[in-house]
Amino acid sequence: MTTIALLVFPALMAFAASSDLLTMRISNGLVITLAAAFFVVAVSINLPLEQIAMHLLCAFVVLVCAFVMFAFGWIGGGDAKLAAATTLWLGFGLALPYLLYTGVLGGLLTLLLLSLRRLPLIPFIARFEWLARLHDRKSGVPYGVAMSVAAMIVYSNSVIFERLSA
Numbered sequence: 001m002t003t004i005a006l007l008v009f010p011a012l013m014a015f016a017a018s019s020d021l022l023t024m025r026i027s028n029g030l031v032i033t034l035a036a037a038f039f040v041v042a043v044s045i046n047l048p049l050e051q052i053a054m055h056l057l058c059a060f061v062v063l064v065c066a067f068v069m070f071a072f073g074w075i076g077g078g079d080a081k082l083a084a085a086t087t088l089w090l091g092f093g094l095a096l097p098y099l100l101y102t103g104v105l106g107g108l109l110t111l112l113l114l115s116l117r118r119l120p121l122i123p124f125i126a127r128f129e130w131l132a133r134l135h136d137r138k139s140g141v142p143y144g145v146a147m148s149v150a151a152m153i154v155y156s157n158s159v160i161f162e163r164l165s166a
Contacts, residue, residue: 005041006164009089009155012037013148016082020144022130026078034085035059038160045163051091058095059088079143086151094154101150102143110141 012034020026042052066080083102087095117137125131133139155161 002164005044006161008037008041009034009160010152013086013151013155017142017145017148020078020142020148021134024133024140024142026076026082026144028081031078031081031085034082035088038085038088041160041164045160047159047163051159055088055091058090058092059084062087062095062099075143076140079147082144082147086147089160090151090154090158094158097157098150098154101153102147105146105149106141106143109143109146113141 012030016026016030016034019030038055039052042055063080063084066075066083067077069075070077070080083099087098090098113134117135121132121135125135134142
């Protein structure tokens with residue numbers, strides 16, 4: 001059970017990254033599953049109620065800030081919800097490093113995509129709808145990829161990871 005609980009978060013983050021990369025969508029079902037899994041794991045490791053409440057508060061603060069960014073058109077709605085669900089797992093102690101890594105990795109991903117979009121699309125690559133979409137200058141950036149990688153960078157420092165791997 002411990003191994004499964006330890007791998008739930010990385011597996012869901014990998015699914016979020018691949019989903020955003022391939023479809024430019026992060027489903028509500030994934031976000032709900034990520035949030036529900038937090039509560040199951042938190043209860044199973046006897047995380048104190050006060051700590052669970054602080055993780056909830058952190059996720060709420062991130063959700064509010066992310067939806068302001070969504071309202072301005074700076075990020076997608078799925079990205080906003082994924083950021084909140086991710087910080088639910090990480091808490092206040094890792095929220096800032098997570099968001100900083102997300103910003104840096106997202107910026108690098110954006111620069112990479114902008115550079116690649118200047119090159120002509122090779123016909124072989126154009127056959128793959130998701131690659132053609134990534135190449136399209138009107139298309140956005142799959143920020144869920146950067147968010148997922150950032151989450152994995154800081155996850156090993158989380159309270160949940162430390163309790164499960166002890």
